[in-house]
Amino acid sequence: MRRIPDASISLILTDPPYHSTKKSNISGDKSFQTDRHFLDWLSQYCSEWKRILKPNGALYCFCSSEMAARIEVIVAQSFNVLSNIVWTKPNDPGFDGWKQKMKKESLRQWYAHSERIVFAEPASEGNLHRSYFGNELRRLRLKAGLSGHKLTEMTGAYGAVNHGGAVSNWETGRNIPSREQFQRISEAILSTGNIDFFPSYEDVIRPFNVHSRIEYTDVWSFPSVRPYLGKHPAEKPSEMLEHIIESSSFRGDIILDCFSGSGNTSLAALKMGRRTIGIDIEEKWAVSLAQKIDVIARFTPFRIQEVEVAL
The missing domain is CATH 3.40.50.150 (Vaccinia Virus protein VP39)
Structure with a gap:
């Protein structure tokens, strides 16, 4: 090995x-x-x-x-x-x-x-549930210069209970986005122009x-x-x-x-x-x-x- x-x-x-x-x-x-x-x-x-x-x-x-x-x-x-x-x-x-x-x-x-x-x-x-995707999402969001609230607004991923919406749950590792939500996250972060690469779903989400x-x-x-x-x-x-x-x-x-x-x-x-x-x-x-x-x-x-x- x-x-x-x-x-x-x-x-x-x-x-x-x-x-x-x-x-x-x-x-x-x-x-x-x-x-x-x-x-x-x-x-x-x-x-x-x-x-x-x-x-x-x-x-x-x-x-x-x-x-x-x-x-x-x-x-x-x-x-x-x-x-x-x-x-x-x-x-x-x-x-x-x-x-x-x-x-x-x-x-x-x-x-x-x-x-x-x-x-x-x-x-x-690095987060509550020791989630790799949670850490990556937070790193990329911050590098793009977005707050959690702003990314929530751009993706429409509002939570029913917490005002941060689904983004805060994803970053703490409580759950993961669907493929459709993942695509919206990618488009929102890339649209800032602050980063030029966002990983694919298969590279960061555990199947x-x-x-x-x-x-x-x-x-x-x-x-x-x-x-x-x-x-x-x-x-x-x-x-x-x-x-x-x-x-x-x-x-x-x-x-x-x-x-x-x-x-x-x-x-x-x-x-x-x-x-x-x-x-x-x-x-x-x-x-x-x-x-x-x-x-x-x-x-x-x-x-x-x-x-x-x-x-």
């Missing part, structure tokens, strides 16, 4: 070792002597994620229900944690791990039949495309991947990965999975018109992903510009 330039990744969608599961067939899952050792290791990744993620990018980090709260605290040091998503894995009997085999009364706690996904955005200090016909709450019910020959032990369902990519990136964006495993994140990204970087410590999974991408390039209309396997 240290080879990746600053602020170049639009979406980090990744699945680190869980540590709490202690599975021998997952590289790194048994590498940590204590929870603190694991969290210190993961915090180094958080620092790199913050560096390489665009200011309007998004992070989705899979983790176990046991470690989720502590991981969220680590992530919150550099990011705004937006959701702690519960993935319920509603599998049929026989495909639900140890759920049917476990002696329930011996657990002394509720059986962990879900995983967590920490969803976050880069934090930008989040959801509606009522898809999973839009923080409880998701995607079935896990059923066993098959050559399956990665921590493989995530393509449908869920596609859902994340569609919701939190634009076409042409770069998607990073730095614990690539099966490579499903990269395959989903290519399928949906994004670019992708997949990294894995095990050579067999890196080579497997390159082979899968080669098949896609030969037998589908996807245009694969470059495939690099660095070992």
Whole structure:
């Protein structure tokens, strides 16, 4: 990841070792002597994620229900944690791990039949909600020589409650403008002649495309991947990965999975018109992903510009 330039990744969608599961067939899952050792290791990744993620990018980090709260605290040091998503894995009997085999009364706690996904955005200090767009709007407004009231007047973005209108809410990070409002803001600020460039919507607004016909709450019910020959032990369902990519990136964006495993994140990204970087410590999974991408390039209309396997 240290080879990746600053602020170049639009979406980090990744699945680190869980540590709490202690599975021998997952590289790194048994590498940590204590929870603190694991969290210190993961915090180094958080620092790199913050560096390489665009200011309007998004992070989705899979983790176990046991470690989720502590991981969220680590992530919150550099990011705004937006959701702690519960993935319920509603599998049929026989495909639900140890759920049917476990002696329930011996657990002394509720059986962990879900995983967590920490969803976050880069934090930008300087306003109430640590909003990157809020800081940028204020900087550009002041450079243009406009007061908040004047910009409100020029855009017609009056608020029902506060006299500053929507502009003050945008600058504190409470919410964001629509595309139409964003266009009016751009035209108003550029019309002053004091600045000659205003960034595009895609460069400053974090994408989040959801509606009522898809999973839009923080409880998701995607079935896990059923066993098959050559399956990665921590493989995530393509449908869920596609859902994340569609919701939190634009076409042409770069998607990073730095614990690539099966490579499903990269395959989903290519399928949906994004670019992708997949990294894995095990050579067999890196080579497997390159082979899968080669098949896609030969037998589908996807245009694969470059495939690099660095070992």
